[in-house]
Amino acid sequence: MNVEEIIKTSKKIPLEPRTLIHMELVHNKINEIMYGALKPFEVSLQQFNVLRILRGQQGKPANLSTLNDRMVTKMSNTTRLVDKLLSKGFVNRTVCPSNRRKVEIVITDSGLKALRQMDESLEDAHKVIYQNFKKEDLEQLNYLLDKF
Amino acid sequence: MNVEEIIKTSKKIPLEPRTLIHMELVHNKINEIMYGALKPFEVSLQQFNVLRILRGQQGKPANLSTLNDRMVTKMSNTTRLVDKLLSKGFVNRTVCPSNRRKVEIVITDSGLKALRQMDESLEDAHKVIYQNFKKEDLEQLNYLLDKF
DNA sequence: TACATACATTTGTATATACAAATATTGTTT
DNA sequence: AAACAATATTTGTATATACAAATGTATGTA
Numbered sequence: 123m124n125v126e127e128i129i130k131t132s133k134k135i136p137l138e139p140r141t142l143i144h145m146e147l148v149h150n151k152i153n154e155i156m157y158g159a160l161k162p163f164e165v166s167l168q169q170f171n172v173l174r175i176l177r178g179q180q181g182k183p184a185n186l187s188t189l190n191d192r193m194v195t196k197m198s199n200t201t202r203l204v205d206k207l208l209s210k211g212f213v214n215r216t217v218c219p220s221n222r223r224k225v226e227i228v229i230t231d232s233g234l235k236a237l238r239q240m241d242e243s244l245e246d247a248h249k250v251i252y253q254n255f256k257k258e259d260l261e262q263l264n265y266l267l268d269k270f
Numbered sequence: 271m272n273v274e275e276i277i278k279t280s281k282k283i284p285l286e287p288r289t290l291i292h293m294e295l296v297h298n299k300i301n302e303i304m305y306g307a308l309k310p311f312e313v314s315l316q317q318f319n320v321l322r323i324l325r326g327q328q329g330k331p332a333n334l335s336t337l338n339d340r341m342v343t344k345m346s347n348t349t350r351l352v353d354k355l356l357s358k359g360f361v362n363r364t365v366c367p368s369n370r371r372k373v374e375i376v377i378t379d380s381g382l383k384a385l386r387q388m389d390e391s392l393e394d395a396h397k398v399i400y401q402n403f404k405k406e407d408l409e410q411l412n413y414l415l416d417k418f
Numbered sequence: 419t420a421c422a423t424a425c426a427t428t429t430g431t432a433t434a435t436a437c438a439a440a441t442a443t444t445g446t447t448t
Numbered sequence: 449a450a451a452c453a454a455t456a457t458t459t460g461t462a463t464a465t466a467c468a469a470a471t472g473t474a475t476g477t478a
Contacts, residue, residue, distance in 0.1 A: 254417040269402040
């Protein structure tokens with residue numbers, strides 16, 4: 123990736139703002155590839171993320187605030203995100219019997235099946251995204267990202 | 271930044287997906303700080319970016335497609351973004367006399383003045399964002415980001 | 419000149435997201 | 449028990465963004 127080429131400038135950009143631009147460009151690129159990989163399943167990255175969280179629960183239901191805590195991008199509107207998954211038949215939602223303020227969300231068999239297919243598609247996306255990376259590069263990158 | 275703590279998981283996440291989550295978390299954090307820095311001026315990051323591009327033109331007008339080329343996040347709707355800057359008095363827009371399909375956009379004195387203030391605010395944001403970074407860390411990070 | 423094509427921007431519309439206020443339920447205090 | 453505060457979710461609304469179609473202008477060709 124060549125920053126200056128993408129934003130079509132010949133000027134030298136100072137290191138600090140350049141890094142922010144660089145991060146943004148990489149973020150956009152990753153998002154594009156990931157959305158492409160999820161497109162056949164008609165779910166957003168956020169929805170995919172929620173499905174993975176639910177699978178991680180191993181049958182144990184999750185409520186909305188738990189989902190929100192565990193989401194990578196915390197958003198205000200988990201209700202409507204779950205609505206979408208519900209309308210696709212990927213999750214079930216019931217009122218929690220012991221505390222009726224809460225809802226209990228579980229992933230369905232159909233959701234699990236779809237998720238397994240998404241995993242395969244995401245594997246391919248990873249291959250594209252990381253084609254120039256060695257394992258040590260990724261470790262070094264994670265080390266540096268921790269400094270933020 | 272501790273990935274596992276933020277998304278409240280105790281499980282070990284494989285390196286590749288972990289890096290993507292890491293990137294997303296850092297991106298969100300940077301955005302939050304940047305938007306905070308720009309809040310007093312009531313401009314979005316995209317709008318700020320366009321103002322900087324216009325300043326870089328050194329008086330030479332830019333048309334919409336040029337702006338779009340140079341923007342960090344290319345978007346479909348540069349027209350409406352420029353509308354916003356126009357209503358704030360930060361830019362002027364005129365029809366290009368030699369080719370009436372094009373528009374010519376220039377930054378106003380008021381826009382330049384506001385931009386100088388934003389620069390100061392962004393300087394502070396940089397200090398927050400990069401407080402744990404040495405120069406060599408940033409160089410190494412840029413080197414690794416190029417692999418995407 | 420008339421026609422088709424290409425170019426630059428604008429507009430319409432659907433969807434996404436952010437933020438605040440509203441609703442419903444539970445827990446606490448007097 | 450009544451009143452109040454705390455919790456969990458839902459809803460309303462404003463704003464943002466993506467994508468496609470529409471508009472207006474310029475260029476090339478028969």
